[in-house]
Amino acid sequence: MESLSRGPTTKKPKEKKTKTLRHHLKLSEFKLQWSIFAVLAALFTLFIIGDPRTFLAPDIYYSFMSTIPFMAIMALALTPVIICKEIDLSFPSIMGISAWMFASLSASTGNPTLALVISLITGLLAGFLNGILVAKVGLPSLIVTIGTMFFWKGLVLVFSAAGGITLVPLRGTVLFKSLVGRIGGAVPAQALWAVGVAFLFWLILNRHKCGTHIFFTGDNIESARMMGIPVNRVRILVFTQLGFFAAFAGILLDLEMSYYWPTTGEGYLLGTLASVFLGGTSVFGGMGTIFGTFVGSIIIGSLETGIVTIGLSGYWTNLIYGLLIVISVSIHSILRRKA
């Protein structure tokens, strides 16, 4: 193998160069995650300084744990889609149709478990439809999901006739307790579900063949295809799972509210997308972390409450949202360019 090793003349300077390069790369990989974590820490430090009485007591955190998981779960499921270099704008509408399905079925059949299963399948199929349209029909995901976003939203309005459904009878059922009950009387169960889902996604993206295929498909779809990765199946899968988890989030929201609103899903689109991008997932595909998304969703989810609690008026919310997103994404971009 003599002839294969580097020539002695090129050896020395090259060695130095790649070593620092490698250093950078590894560091930046952590940096992306540290930087988002630092933003979270800074934010909560500000909250604590602004209103120590509230932010040093557990209640506000229990409240966050009850409200953030809906968005967090969808942001986690959206992450593989973005890593795959695709986009989905229809998940809030899928959340809506699945939430309606769950509410109306459990009200009409009195069997919430059946309603849960059918609702999840509805979400799964809606996501699958997106995947088929993107991967098999070959339409751009941005356009497809604008279409399906309106379609599912419209279908909900037609079916529900814009009316709400009460779910109060479900309170006290095992299903209710295990999905949105209060563990130990304080910790909302949905927070544990969100953590569980995060772990599941981390495991699949980093430790499973499937995750590797998602990264390669987003990184360079041509080389992935050439190396025998079933890129179309991968793309269908990422949309399908997002549909499934959007349905799951919809069911959780139904139960937490004990009421189905025909507007369910509205207002989740931008926050969820922001969580993913805030977390360092690249819109250019092939790069992203579950940790980043998870932290990102906590930031987005706690911002409004935090701002109001520390005494600023709610008018500040959007301004600070905007600042945070622009600053964080700029930091990510600079860190990445250095690499």
Next chain:
Amino acid sequence: MEAKNEKLVRMVNISKYFGEVAALKEENFEVGYNEVVGLIGDNGAGKSTLIKILTGVHTPDKGRVYFKGEEITYHSVERARELGIETVYQERALGEQQALWKNIFMGREMTTHLGFLQVKKAKKETDKILKEVIGFTAAGLTPDSVVKGLSGGEKQGVAIARALHFKAELIILDEPTMALSLSETKKVLNFVKGIKEQGKSCIFITHNIYHVYPAADRFVVLDRGRTVGEFIKKDISLEELVDKLYLVARTGEISQ
């Protein structure tokens, strides 16, 4: 059938038309066992078409393809890979933002039966490949290094090592030195020598004779869909070969 077994690849009387245009006209092309063939020709000479037939991308309109003496009747990319024909494209070989160990096993991950990655095993194997096959020990590259930080030549090295690791018999390099610096080109030529040392064959496609001359055993010059010249390296000097190529460029013929 004895004679057929002497060659790794035999392409006999291959013709391929795209509409009215003949990309290949009754072309004959061979690659021996443990041979490095330099496939030279200008754009539009038919190099790519020839290779795409061999790798199963195109089906020939006429002619037969033999691999290890057996005729390939069903042309597909998967079939060609199963046989051990692997193409390394410069831009399409690797996932830039992913770690080396993931790239080496791209599409052929080492997993448990549940599909979970055997990360340690794969990294260890990658480390071995980096050291033994590519000689990357000095470069400070580890299995965790991200491809983006590699030079153009190193990327080709990784792709070649990957092909060798997965038992490719014939590695096709499509313009591997295009847009590479002098020292990077030298690295790629060393990787080609490595293919030869491992007892495998290689087709080196280029329009730069200076790049392929040091590495190849034999040169095939294509022009307008047919072979116009074939030379064994030991019979011809670089200068003579260059002269012949000028002649081809001017007249489309080589007087042999």
